[in-house]
Amino acid sequence: MVRLERLRAEHSDALLEFERLNREFFARTIPDRGDTYFAEFASNQRDRLAEQDAGVCHFHVVVDEHGDLVGRINLVDVEDGSAELGYRVGERASGRGMATAAVAEVCRLAAEVYGLSALTAKTTLDNPASMAVLVRSGFMIVGDTVINGRPGVRYRREIAVG
Template sequence: MREAERDSGTTRTTLRLERLRPDHADALLAFERENRAYFTRTIPDRGDAYFADFAAVHAARLAEQDAGVCHFHVVTDEQGHLVGRVNLVDVEDGSAELGYRIGERAAGRGVATAAVGEVCRTAATAYGLVALTAVTTLDNPASRAVLERNGFLPAGELTLVGRPGIAYRRALR
């Protein structure tokens, strides 16, 4: 478990980045349900099957993590409430793709920037990765800002779920 501090002007808040565990299932499902409509404003919906079969989905994620092909994390606040998740998927040849979701209640307060920064440090030190990639749509300026604040550089344009997007890359060493 790692802690990251975020400074929102006058207040310092401690966030905790925790590697996904079996006991996160209930809180993670509640987080995804609570934020489903919020997330679908900017990213594709996970679909009803994700929620209906969440126990199997969670078990599959843990198996992927155990196999070393993915590293999943939850982000909790000072009170231990799950406020986001940050994932590294498709780990291969020292690289992985970064993905993250911060719940609506925590949005706009620096949580994503702090959590992405912490997972970048963890990727380099604990997982031995040398580079990360990420993608977002052009019409998601908040996500683009989080990536750019964390040293990700534009690496090309693409289409993401039928929308114009941009790929980013960050060297970790």
């Protein structure tokens, strides 16, 4: 069971801890955020919340059945009824269907709450787990891309507005 919570200032400490604990795990398949990300975390969080308040992004944390923050899932660059999906689930929650459940829930929110009609996503070719989550979640491959110098794939999913 997973629950998405819209990002709030109260999530900052838990989110920073989640990112620190999973930094090495994430770096195996996605570009590392770098030391600056952690040094400027509080300022970046304020910026993310301002973007959310402006309606250009929708940020969420993924919470497990024990109330622990185990991931994050975001809809960014909201424009013309579309947004880009990004997500990460920590090592402890990996392989348990949490990413797939979180993507399903954010697709529902995108349509029913945020009024979006399409989502895009991308991942590197060396991240088969993320590719599988997107395919299981109804995303279709629409082309190739390069992410931080690494070959990748772009996806799109049409969603029904609620």
